[in-house]
Amino acid sequence: MELLELLNFYVIPGIVLGSIYALGAVGITLIFAILRYAHLAHGDLATLGAFIALAVVTALGVSPLVALPVAIIATAAVAVGIDKVFYEHLRERPKIVTVMASLGIALMVRSVVQVVWGVDTQTYTRGIVRPEDYFGLRIRDRELYTVAAMLLLVGGLQLFLTRSKWGKAMRAMSDNPNLALLSGIDNKKVVMLTWIIAGGLCAASGFFLGLNTELKSMMGWHMLLPMFAAAILGGVGRVEGAVLGGLIVGIAEELSVLVIPSEYKAAMAFAILLFMLLVRPTGLLKGKVL
């Protein structure tokens, strides 16, 4: 097979899919590291974000990209609300109880989507988009937007985490919660910030999945496994690791079609997850193991 063909049909879609996973995996890795539990409703929150954007697009008739900020803000608010109503009072209990609660939240969020928007497949825009040709590489505009938005959002987040006071507080909570609390960091604010960031990124992830493929009520749930695989592959708690992990999982899923039947594409993420847990549970960039 030619190199260009390999790039066009497998690597570029892989990078796009990987960017989508990366957006979700960053949120998962932050929640895992700061709040210390696996958040199983993450995928369905992404679905909600995608459908909120769809509501804005159909109601106002604007371009999907304009709807994205609205979806990000709305989903962040929903995430904070879910935390306040359902997770906050479980904080003193063993963390695994919150994991269980989040499985219930996943079901609830999904059924809200199914009741409000139905179960049929939908899209943001109609018609077929032809890819542009860049020196033989065939790339669609929306694919460029996806990767660019991912880099922008994660770059901004990384700046926030390393430069700002609250970003440092979040990192301190992740590194050593007891020490962070002793030095006077407001746990409630850190938790809220974490949910704002995770919820917003979730919406972006769901939105771009919807933009590049189509919107389905189960789309987020099927992203959950790849997103967790990406977070663990990169190292729990490492934002840049989650991006790296997301890209690897995305590309691996697309390339897997060359060796295994395409029905088993979704199994790739699971294989990566088990392999990392077996060989190097700290991930590529030395994250933490809970």
Next chain:
Amino acid sequence: MEFLGLVNYALFMAIFIGIYALLALGLNIQWGFAGLFNAGIAGFFAVGAYTSAIISTPPADGRFGGFDLHFVLGWIGAMLAAALVAWPIGKICLRFRSDYLAIASIGIAEIIRLVIKSEPVLTNGARGISNIPRPAGDIGYMESQVAYLIIVLAVLIAAYVLVERQFNAPWGRMMRAIRDNEDAAKAMGKDVEFRRLEAFIFGAALMGLGGALFAHFNRAITPEAIDPMVATFLVWIMLILGGSGNNRGAILGAAVVWIIWSVSEIATDRLPHEYAVQAKYIRLFLIGLMLQLVLRFRPEGLLPEPLRGDQRTAKTGADQN
């Protein structure tokens, strides 16, 4: 006629409660005894159902097996197969906190779903496997329903007695010690990983058996027979509502939740068509909300785990992890 219909419905419901109670008992070994989070119950259920179907159906063209063996062998095979699937997952994930097992068990359920859909040689694809022999199935309809209910209850009672014996036996006490304070149990020389693996595998085997009972009851198994997420979630809410760590609680929870679930189905089926679809998802929302409410207001469930010795000290001990 009306009366017979009601009796038939009650029988049907009782059989399903028995099957779900088996799943809840299996989950109780994993979660109630050992604190392991299994979100892939439907996967083990499906493995059990298909294994038993392959072992006990008459030979068929175009797919593996049909070994035409006795159904008891099918049920034993179902338990072994589910245990065999659970083993590598447990082996890899149980070294870490239960969050990792939660993710991996979602993954394994997903993989099992993929295999069932895309390996027609094994599972006959979307058409599923039919002609599964039903024990005492060749007598009259009502009699065979009653007979099957008796068989399900016998299996359930046997499982209950075995699991309940373990609750107060050294093994059960050790498992709860590991669940409540892993470090202390380790310091006492318990092999924590191996014991957790035991609990995970025993639980998975019971779930496989539940799947086999389901397949033989329906005489057929198809990929669409159960919705994986809904089934998994129903078993969780059964155990949590009934009382995790309490075997009677698991069975009670199965009965309560299944009655609510199927009665609400009758109610929503009577709605006009345009609302019926939405009502189905509202039911799912409410069952999710039910879990949140139980976790918040009655985390110990209807029948709390029996604590031995001084209740007060034992309780604070359990809360401290």
